[in-house]
Amino acid sequence: MLKKLEILGGYDKHGGKESVKSLVLEKGNIYTIVGKTGSGKTQLIEDIESLNNGEGITKRTILIDGVIPDDSFHQGYRSQFIAHLSQNMNYILDMPVVEFLKLRNSLQGHNNLEGSPDKLLATANMLAGEEIQPFQLLTRLSGGQSRALMIADVALNSKAPVILIDEVENAGIDRIKAMSLLIGQEKIVLVVTHDPLLALYGNKRIVLKHGGICHIIERTNEEKLLLNKLTNTHDAMETMRKLIRNGESIKGVNYIGI
Numbered sequence: 039m040l041k042k043l044e045i046l047g048g049y050d051k052h053g054g055k056e057s058v059k060s061l062v063l064e065k066g067n068i069y070t071i072v073g074k075t076g077s078g079k080t081q082l083i084e085d086i087e088s089l090n091n092g093e094g095i096t097k098r099t100i101l102i103d104g105v106i107p108d109d110s111f112h113q114g115y116r117s118q119f120i121a122h123l124s125q126n127m128n129y130i131l132d133m134p135v136v137e138f139l140k141l142r143n144s145l146q147g148h149n150n151l152e153g154s155p156d157k158l159l160a161t162a163n164m165l166a167g168e169e170i171q172p173f174q175l176l177t178r179l180s181g182g183q184s185r186a187l188m189i190a191d192v193a194l195n196s197k198a199p200v201i202l203i204d205e206v207e208n209a210g211i212d213r214i215k216a217m218s219l220l221i222g223q224e225k226i227v228l229v230v231t232h233d234p235l236l237a238l239y240g241n242k243r244i245v246l247k248h249g250g251i252c253h254i255i256e257r258t259n260e261e262k263l264l265l266n267k268l269t270n271t272h273d274a275m276e277t278m279r280k281l282i283r284n285g286e287s288i289k290g291v292n293y294i295g296i
């Protein structure tokens with residue numbers, strides 16, 4: 039059972055040593071990864087995903103519970119250790135959503151209740167802006183619906199203790215619900231984001247510059263209060279979005295925080 043993941047600093051794009059020599063990531067925490075375009079956010083996610091062993095362009099080293107994972111770990115367990123939600127859509131079959139989920143469960147031989155097709159669909163629909171119908175074809179899902187399905191799948195079915203998420207803000211899903219769904223599972227969650235609400239949602243922010251981790255910001259009490267206000271604004275916006283989408287007028291919304 040994973041206790042901690044550790045990133046040992048490597049080199050930035052200019053060949054300088056990263057200011058942060060070691061960063062320990064613990065279970066039950068969300069870490070957001072922030073920085074300008076091209077600062078190396080995705081590269082950091084890739085280093086973690088590939089469990090970089092001091093090589094590659096950044097020369098970072100990823101330790102699992104204090105040690106470099108050996109070859110047998112890479113061959114046998116790595117894919118179950120890390121779940122990566124990216125912009126890519128990996129479902130390629132063209133069949134109704136519910137049939138696909140049933141087929142997948144039977145192929146994997148786990149008909150456990152957690153990931154039953156009905157529960158997975160209901161969970162995905164908590165996140166998707168537009169409801170996914172059970173008999174909708176997979177290839178007809180919108181980007182947001184696909185994303186919602188993948189996040190629900192990882193939250194309910196994946197045993198991976200580490201989750202890497204590359205930019206969910208433009209995915210057309212309720213990003214705060216998605217985060218709370220994932221964080222409820224005692225996992226290490228790393229999220230690349232430019233969104234202040236998501237950034238403040240994390241306990242720590244990993245700041246990148248010129249390809250190197252330059253510092254770690256702990257969320258302050260002031261930011262925590264701000265997060266509450268932003269969450270109220272977000273909830274009000276979501277309610278209004280639904281009303282507008284349904285062709286209704288905006289009334290009776292709780293405007294606290296706006």
Ligand SMILES: Nc1ncnc2c1ncn2[C@@H]1O[C@H](COP(=O)(O)OP(=O)(O)OP(=O)(O)O)[C@@H](O)[C@H]1O
Pocket residue numbers: 049050051052073074075076077078079080081082095096248249250
């Ligand atoms: N430490 C490093 N040394 C050398 N090259 C690096 C380093 N970190 C990142 N790069 C390279 O810099 C380029 C930009 O990095 P990356 O795509 O990770 O940036 P990003 O912050 O995710 O950008 P965006 O916000 O635009 O998606 C990539 O080609 C990446 O491989």
